[in-house]
Amino acid sequence: MSRLRHLLTGALGLALASAGLLSAPAQHAAASDNGFSIRPAMGWSSWSSVRRWPTEDKIKAQADAMVASGLNNNGFVYINLDDFYQKCDANGFVVDSYGRWTVDSGKFPSGIKALADYVHSKGLKFGFYVTPGIAKNAVDKNTPIEGTSYHAKDIADTSKTEKNYNCKNMYYIDYSKPGSQEFINSWARQYASWGVDYLKIDGVGAADIPDVQAWDKALRATGRPINYALSNNLPIANATTWKELANSWRTQGDVECYCGPGANGSGYPLTDWSHVSARFNTAASWQPYAGPGGWNDLDSLEIGNGDQVGLTADQRRSHFTLWAMAASPLLLGTDLTAMNSTDKAMLTNDRLIAVDQDGVAAKRIVNSGVNQVFSKKEANGDYVVALFNTGTSGSSTVSVNWSQVGFSGSADVTDLWSGVSTGTFATSYSATLRPGETRLIRAHPVSGSTTVRYEAEDAAYSAGSTVDTNHTGYSGTGFVNTANASGAYVEWTVDSATARDAPITIQYSNGTTTGRPMDVSVNGTVVSADRAFNGTGSWDTWANSTLTVPLNAGSNTVRVTATTANGAPDLDYLDRG
Structure with a gap:
């Protein structure tokens, strides 16, 4: 089975293929040639709803709910364990005999391999998490680097500490020193042996390009297909580098608002409209860098638990529409065990998923106050156009001419949220939208549309x-x-x-x-x-x-x-x- 068919199996893959939406557009920057993420990843990530308290049982429950809800049949296949699975002491991460992080056995008594095996038994894929550098405890103990004569002190730059959100105390690695690549290789081999299918490396900035390169090389060397994701708020100045090395990269900070009532702002609401609407500008500016093998990641998709996530139904549909138009990975952050029926209908709309999975990131063609329009041309010659009112009060009429979209003449228009054909429009299209509302259409040029x-x-x-x-x-x-x-x-x-x-x-x-x-x-x-x-x-x-x-x-x-x-x-x- 080809990697593309492996990703796009079932009804969704057949629908995309029959619609002629699977061919890849030309891109400026060279994409990673690791062969993975030909289309944006789809699944679930633990950070938004589970936050700092992941456990083996919680992750299993989300995998069970993914299958019970049927979302896996729509392409949502990753179950990704994010941060705070590790064991810490006063000096940072507790490490194994080769200087790698250890897992908190109180949270994950069966270990990560057993958890990955459970996820795989459900027909799903397992994702994991790491940050750049080497742990202070590894350096203090001068642990050996597996398979070499080198030790942690041989490769650590103790004058600088890496960004880390949990145990802290991570030193930079000096990649000019022998043993540095071998250390990352040993870590990647461990993850591959555990059955990891997706790896997020977090806290990445321009100074971490050597780490990104090392992990890219190490993951390839394992021989296991591992989707490689970078996070977060990466500088656009290095966009071509991220594209060459990884399968996705976070274009902005967290979509979570951290405004819930629990510790560290946990609990509902998970986000708010200001954190979602801030993505319109980044989706536009990062657009040239997306394409098969590498995607602009707008962060978690906060749909599944109704209004309590902090967004109205209109705003959630706009949230999904923007992510789909940007061809962003679709990684749900909500609690799948409490799936709301309204939101399930949104998430199982294969017309929306097809827009995300068509391999094209949309360009912004209207940017006028609260009025936003994004457009993209798909491989079958159709144009997908999204109109938004990003305001929080007052309706607004949003209009676009077909010449702005990229063709002349008339077009048959289908509303992609409803699936209803709305007729033929001669030269333009407009919609009066409530605050936070979107209209997503497919425009099929018809006779007379010669340009x-x-x-x-x-x-x-x-x-x-x-x-x-x-x-x-x-x-x-x-x-x-x-x-x-x-x-x-x-x-x-x-x-x-x-x-x-x-x-x-x-x-x-x-x-x-x-x-x-x-x-x-x-x-x-x-x-x-x-x-x-x-x-x-x-x-x-x-x-x-x-x-x-x-x-x-x-x-x-x-x-x-x-x-x-x-x-x-x-x-x-x-x-x-």
């Missing part, structure tokens, strides 16, 4: 090129500013239902008085050599260059390549007729 837009920022481009927003009048989320060099290029992947000669229009800006000619090639063959892209008067003024090109049925590559040392003009989009 499909391919934004340059979503295309492939040569090294040294950047996606910029410092000029006005562009479409989408930016434009490509190529390197000033001969050979600089932008390459779009353009679909066609049939083999035909098709009109294409390239929107560009050239704020100089010198022409910036480019070769236009289709599927590797130049179809227009040294095509003129003359000055447009300013970098804020855009012009169109239209030509007819031969397209094959299916996917085609259309590349524009600068032929002089001045490079290419700024490139905004390609429209295909």
